[in-house]
Amino acid sequence: MEFAASELRIDSRRMKKDFEELSRIGATDDGGIHRPAFSQAHLQARDWFVQRAARMGIESRVDGAGNHQAVLPCGKTGAARLMLGSHLDSVPFGGRFDGALGVVAALEVLETVKENGISLDLDLCAVDFTDEEGAFVGLMGSRALSGRLPRQEVDHPSGSSDEFHRALARAGISPESIFSAAAATGTFAGYLELHVEQGTRLKDAGADIGVVTGIVGIRNFRFNFNGRADHAGTTPMDRRRDAGLGACSLVLQARQRFMQNFPGCVVTAGNIDFRPGAFNVVTQTASVNLEFRADDIQTLDAMETAVYEEAGKAADDFGLDLTIETLERTVPVHLDDSMQKALTSATEKLGLFEIHLPSGAGHDAQAMALICPAGMIFVPSENGASHSCREFTRWQDCVSGANVLLQAALSLAGARIF
């Protein structure tokens, strides 16, 4: 029997079994998962990847940054690689779909291609990138692979260096090995990533599929306010230099400033830390982790100026010293037009309704976009919830997304009628 590659579909039941298996690793009571990079649950999910690939007879390789690649060779000498995938780590107490869906779908696409004996011009590869969410270094695996990971970020991870080094060791890698993951020029013909939208624009538009046009740039800073530790019972209010007041003021004022000056943009203070942190001691040092995002550099620069101003004012108001650490600066990325076209065409073939939209979240695709044409497929997030146990995408939407991934991959890899 002869049929067109365009008629090929992924196996929804098999992919669902995989997804559910994976969702049990690091599962929390509330239906979410807790799988921060290098946690026991994450290491278990990494093992799952290797075993899942082995089950279909494909060997996985792990590089110096801990990225797993399972490669289905096309048999042609010197063929470039079309990479599909995402990440298996989660934010602390996150959802089941973020990252995991893209990895499960990539493996499913490989198995579909393999079991149907489809002949391609490119090696097809499923990838699980390391620490996308930045438990230590955001987009660590994909930026290492693209050769664009600044050494400074590895030297100054979130949390302590000791903790980071112990975490790396658990995955059998080291701060030095990370840089060895950089791929040789021309290794990749392209990269495709299926991901949940994590917003409500697809639902608002009634779309099945989002074709991503670009990814916002993120700037992430730690503002350290330094005051003076004093006894909470004996130090008059007007003689205090309470670092906590500066930190709290920055959190509130940055929000207000953004809502006034940058409508539609986001700023988030995701963590704050008071030291010594005893109820009977005035806070000596207080740190705020604060990040903001925009899809052009001019806006990011203006935001940075505004946040620095607010931090300076907060320090002045409470007689504090201030130091600022840059934790992350990613540039906004435009995703390749030919990839967008391949995804749109796959969506149309499948009779799905798609819209084009930028991504407000960072993704491994933005690192891969620096070394090869990259494309992203979004599927709708119910209620827009993400980085939360409430994260949910209907299974039929997951399947649609995986079929778009399959069809785009087949077309990009030159699948023939057989």
Place this chain on the structure above:
Amino acid sequence: MEFAASELRIDSRRMKKDFEELSRIGATDDGGIHRPAFSQAHLQARDWFVQRAARMGIESRVDGAGNHQAVLPCGKTGAARLMLGSHLDSVPFGGRFDGALGVVAALEVLETVKENGISLDLDLCAVDFTDEEGAFVGLMGSRALSGRLPRQEVDHPSGSSDEFHRALARAGISPESIFSAAAATGTFAGYLELHVEQGTRLKDAGADIGVVTGIVGIRNFRFNFNGRADHAGTTPMDRRRDAGLGACSLVLQARQRFMQNFPGCVVTAGNIDFRPGAFNVVTQTASVNLEFRADDIQTLDAMETAVYEEAGKAADDFGLDLTIETLERTVPVHLDDSMQKALTSATEKLGLFEIHLPSGAGHDAQAMALICPAGMIFVPSENGASHSCREFTRWQDCVSGANVLLQAALSLAGARIF
């Protein structure tokens, strides 16, 4: 040779050696100490107490709450006990004098009395109370001894119960044994505590000694704001329920309200905790530890109402749920007039200048005041700094304080000319 007990003085050099020995236990690079209750450094300081008492031939007993008592018996059947002391634990990264000075001076008074063979009508006892600073349960040891420690506080310590139980075990005690420390009625004839002022009133008045009239009441609460975890990049500002905003708002508004409505009083937010605490997730829950103090119950009640109002407003402003946990409520305590008189008289005998003043800080004396006449001696804190590595009291002031303690103890215990 015959001399009056009033001519007796403590041995300044011996006490200094003790103080310096103790200051090395848990010493930090900046000249302070880090000796939270049940930390390794604290356990070492506890051992130091036992060895120091043994060195002068006095055995120490430890009770079910971990309090050490070294008793110098007067030899009279059924004699009550005059207790002198303070605590050896510190706040995290605190100073060398807070607590430690009172314990060292108590031991020195015992040795002075013993080596001079002074005959007394009361047993004299030096005490090291457990967890005065509240690493887990504030004033744990002294409140257990006075039989007024609520079981609820032992069941709900600061930090986790597991951590607390492991900490207790390190000192060979348990949650149950704590309550066995309660002393029988009539055990104590009185309690005297030497302590650094931790404020600037003595310095401001040019006084050598403060005779404490009473101790403020403290109320300590945890305000838990509950919002919704959302993706920091894809959730519009106006759709967020960011718990961190409520927490920061309470910290700032409580301060403002106190400065307006309760001039001269103090409110402190010593800790704050964002969960999940990832930079790319909107904060789901945020907790603020907040305490305030006053020397009368009416003011404390008014403050509690005001703080609850501010917390409610903060929750409403950002669409959050709010729960409030009471961590501590101590009542203001008046210190016994006869003890104040004994201290004043000792101070005058020594030719020192004293003032009477209330204490803005909580002390073990407030627990002991519930079961026997209790008195407190303050010595000046340079710059008023305390709960900080900058805590400092001139040695000559420490010696003056110890001599007041000695003279008051001799007079209360009925020392005769010999």
